[in-house]
Amino acid sequence: MEERVYNFSAGPSVLPLEVLEQAQKDLVCYPGAGCSVMEMSHRTKSFENIIFPARDTLRRIMNIPDDYEVLFLQGGASMQFAQFPMNLAHQGDTLDYAVTGQFAGNAFKEGKHWGKAVCVASSEYKVFSYIPRITEDMLDSDARFLHITGNNTIFGTAYHELPQTGSVPLVADWSSGILGMNIDVSKHALIYAGVQKNMGPAGMAVVIVKKDAILEDIDDVVPTMLRYKTMIDKDSMFNTPPCWTIYMCGLVFDWVERNGGVAAMEKRNREKSAVLYDLIDSSEIFNNPVVKKDRSIMNVTFTLPTDEDTKAFLAMATGRGLINVKGHRLVGGCRASIYNGMPMAGVEKLAECMRDFEKGMRE
Amino acid sequence: MEERVYNFSAGPSVLPLEVLEQAQKDLVCYPGAGCSVMEMSHRTKSFENIIFPARDTLRRIMNIPDDYEVLFLQGGASMQFAQFPMNLAHQGDTLDYAVTGQFAGNAFKEGKHWGKAVCVASSEYKVFSYIPRITEDMLDSDARFLHITGNNTIFGTAYHELPQTGSVPLVADWSSGILGMNIDVSKHALIYAGVQKNMGPAGMAVVIVKKDAILEDIDDVVPTMLRYKTMIDKDSMFNTPPCWTIYMCGLVFDWVERNGGVAAMEKRNREKSAVLYDLIDSSEIFNNPVVKKDRSIMNVTFTLPTDEDTKAFLAMATGRGLINVKGHRLVGGCRASIYNGMPMAGVEKLAECMRDFEKGMRE
Numbered sequence: 015m016e017e018r019v020y021n022f023s024a025g026p027s028v029l030p031l032e033v034l035e036q037a038q039k040d041l042v043c044y045p046g047a048g049c050s051v052m053e054m055s056h057r058t059k060s061f062e063n064i065i066f067p068a069r070d071t072l073r074r075i076m077n078i079p080d081d082y083e084v085l086f087l088q089g090g091a092s093m094q095f096a097q098f099p100m101n102l103a104h105q106g107d108t109l110d111y112a113v114t115g116q117f118a119g120n121a122f123k124e125g126k127h128w129g130k131a132v133c134v135a136s137s138e139y140k141v142f143s144y145i146p147r148i149t150e151d152m153l154d155s156d157a158r159f160l161h162i163t164g165n166n167t168i169f170g171t172a173y174h175e176l177p178q179t180g181s182v183p184l185v186a187d188w189s190s191g192i193l194g195m196n197i198d199v200s201k202h203a204l205i206y207a208g209v210q211k212n213m214g215p216a217g218m219a220v221v222i223v224k225k226d227a228i229l230e231d232i233d234d235v236v237p238t239m240l241r242y243k244t245m246i247d248k249d250s251m252f253n254t255p256p257c258w259t260i261y262m263c264g265l266v267f268d269w270v271e272r273n274g275g276v277a278a279m280e281k282r283n284r285e286k287s288a289v290l291y292d293l294i295d296s297s298e299i300f301n302n303p304v305v306k307k308d309r310s311i312m313n314v315t316f317t318l319p320t321d322e323d324t325k326a327f328l329a330m331a332t333g334r335g336l337i338n339v340k341g342h343r344l345v346g347g348c349r350a351s352i353y354n355g356m357p358m359a360g361v362e363k364l365a366e367c368m369r370d371f372e373k374g375m376r377e
Numbered sequence: 378m379e380e381r382v383y384n385f386s387a388g389p390s391v392l393p394l395e396v397l398e399q400a401q402k403d404l405v406c407y408p409g410a411g412c413s414v415m416e417m418s419h420r421t422k423s424f425e426n427i428i429f430p431a432r433d434t435l436r437r438i439m440n441i442p443d444d445y446e447v448l449f450l451q452g453g454a455s456m457q458f459a460q461f462p463m464n465l466a467h468q469g470d471t472l473d474y475a476v477t478g479q480f481a482g483n484a485f486k487e488g489k490h491w492g493k494a495v496c497v498a499s500s501e502y503k504v505f506s507y508i509p510r511i512t513e514d515m516l517d518s519d520a521r522f523l524h525i526t527g528n529n530t531i532f533g534t535a536y537h538e539l540p541q542t543g544s545v546p547l548v549a550d551w552s553s554g555i556l557g558m559n560i561d562v563s564k565h566a567l568i569y570a571g572v573q574k575n576m577g578p579a580g581m582a583v584v585i586v587k588k589d590a591i592l593e594d595i596d597d598v599v600p601t602m603l604r605y606k607t608m609i610d611k612d613s614m615f616n617t618p619p620c621w622t623i624y625m626c627g628l629v630f631d632w633v634e635r636n637g638g639v640a641a642m643e644k645r646n647r648e649k650s651a652v653l654y655d656l657i658d659s660s661e662i663f664n665n666p667v668v669k670k671d672r673s674i675m676n677v678t679f680t681l682p683t684d685e686d687t688k689a690f691l692a693m694a695t696g697r698g699l700i701n702v703k704g705h706r707l708v709g710g711c712r713a714s715i716y717n718g719m720p721m722a723g724v725e726k727l728a729e730c731m732r733d734f735e736k737g738m739r740e
Binding site for chain 1: 400412415616
């Protein structure tokens with residue numbers, strides 16, 4: 015086998031090696047099924063024994079209350095930008111958004127296709143370097159929800175405390191935080207997350223929705239496939255689900271549970287991010303512009319003095335098998351995404367590379 | 378490794394063994410990438426070297442004209458039921474449908490959420506046992522399209538000749554026919570297909586759309602993610618695509634090309650289906666109710682005299698490692714789905730089982 019690198023991609027991103035090895039072993043012939051999971055009819059006991067335990071494990075590790083449904087849906091978080099408003103609001107209703115980055119902005123823009131979308135808070139004027147404090151009085155009293163992006167991958171920020179929304183339901187995109195940090199599901203009306211960061215391979219979103227948050231009298235124009243009720247009634251199998259993706263996510267959920275659950279993941283991610291933030295804060299060339307209390311523990315962003323320095327550093331990192339450290343094409347700089355699948359050894363190798371680069375610059 | 382069975386599932390369904398073995402070999406570490414395809418950022422050269430050749434190979438093997446776009450989209454064919462009307466028609470427009478089975482009916486019902494959906498032909502009163510002949514004069518002159526389901530998996534029928542639609546654009550769901558039989562793309566405004574039958578693992582649809590068939594002034598309520606233009610402009614990568622599914626489909630496309638292309642696939646599927654239809658037609662206990670000229674070469678349906686006989690036959694088949702021969706839950710009976718991945722050896726084993734069962738009944 016070729017050598018594996020340390021992959022700091024923001025998503026799709028690194029998966030636990032033992033999960034990949036398990037999937038490889040069973041790929042051609044899943045035990046007891048006589049075929050690959052990729053060939054398995056979703057209407058069989060074999061597949062029910064994959065999808066239902068996966069859902070149950072996710073319920074356990076996220077401590078999801080009984081009055082919430084868990085759905086496995088296609089289209090990723092970007093599809094949810096359109097889908098959750100259709101299920102929680104009528105066309106033309108008031109929808110509140112906090113804009114804390116690129117994807118939060120995309121969700122806000124998508125809301126305008128459905129309702130009267132209002133931006134109630136934004137950190138754009140400070141280049142999204144902090145999380146605005148949101149209180150109930152800032153929200154529209156008739157808003158169907160307040161939408162936030164829990165962890166902002168591009169700018170490296172996160173809500174470490176949820177907004178106070180009073181009677182306005184809270185909807186959150188937790189794509190890059192889910193399973194990597196503790197999230198109190200009961201404080202949300204709806205959580206969604208693309209799976210390709212902390213949960214599995216790309217091609218699915220997990221939606222966790224409080225049953226009574228969904229409109230009873232949904233607008234007629236909403237496609238059957240975009241109605242949560244369609245999928246709730248059919249256990250996410252109204253049509254053929256992305257079976258292999260669900261299987262892989264199930265393996266990851268098991269791995270999280272086996273390794274101490276989400277609390278243990280958060281502890282590890284805090285330790286990993288601290289290694290990098292401590293280095294950056296004591297460095298003379300690396301800089302992180304984020305307000306300290308709002309720093310993400312999943313995506314550590316940092317800059318160097320010049321674009322030339324950035325290029326040289328990225329080349330050095332790649333040469334050492336540390337890939338995808340380049341910042342998002344919209345902001346430049348560097349970014350290390352250190353989701354659950356990234357071991358401390360990878361972070362330490364990156365830190366070593368950063369120290370060596372700084373030393374080299376001083377010489 | 379455990380023994381593989383012959384899997385006659387209608388979808389997800391059997392994949393070529395050598396494709397599975399290739400995927401298994403490279404699962405943990407894709408050559409040259411240092412990581413799994415499941416961990417690969419879609420914004421890398423490594424992934425571009427997967428998605429673009431996959432698309433190009435599909436263009437070659439289906440002989441897709443240059444004025445058509447090829448898209449890889451999430452949500453399967455069921456999502457397309459809502460998506461193609463939104464891209465080809467304004468809300469309230471007239472939409473024509475031919476109803477030749479369950480999924481054709483689902484597409485028709487979904488059309489009602491968007492426009493004035495009209496059923497211009499149906500074979501329901503004869504339990505969908507034939508394909509109605511459709512001519513231009515049967516269509517609404519202001520219809521935005523006529524929608525057909527090219528191959529009907531549940532009832533085992535197929536259009537071996539396309540309807541005459543004159544100036545009305547033809548839209549077809551070819552989920553269970555694509556790559557298994559010759560399809561003249563140039564006669565369609567749009568073709569879509571869930572990939573989980575003849576192309577790869579579940580979790581994606583391929584959409585082949587004539588560029589000038591798409592509305593310029595699409596209705597504002599249509600979500601960004603459901604606009605074909607969004608995905609055309611970004612080479613199917615507006616958001617994170619289902620990377621692994623695309624990779625697997627690419628391996629299957631290569632396999633089809635290596636094995637003589639779609640013409641060779643159709644020849645093999647005709648031979649395979651002939652083995653079963655010939656047996657059924659000369660049998661005293663097996664029956665296929667479909668009008669001969671409309672028989673599918675992908676899904677061979679058959680019944681036995683009683684439910685008890687059906688149960689006994691299915692048990693015998695399963696015992697011989699021939700699985701998922703049970704008919705769709707809506708119609709009962711038996712069904713052998715013999716897509717490209719099913720070798721003649723599997724079909725012959727099924728035929729042998731059928732002959733043995735009939736012999737046993739006579740004794």
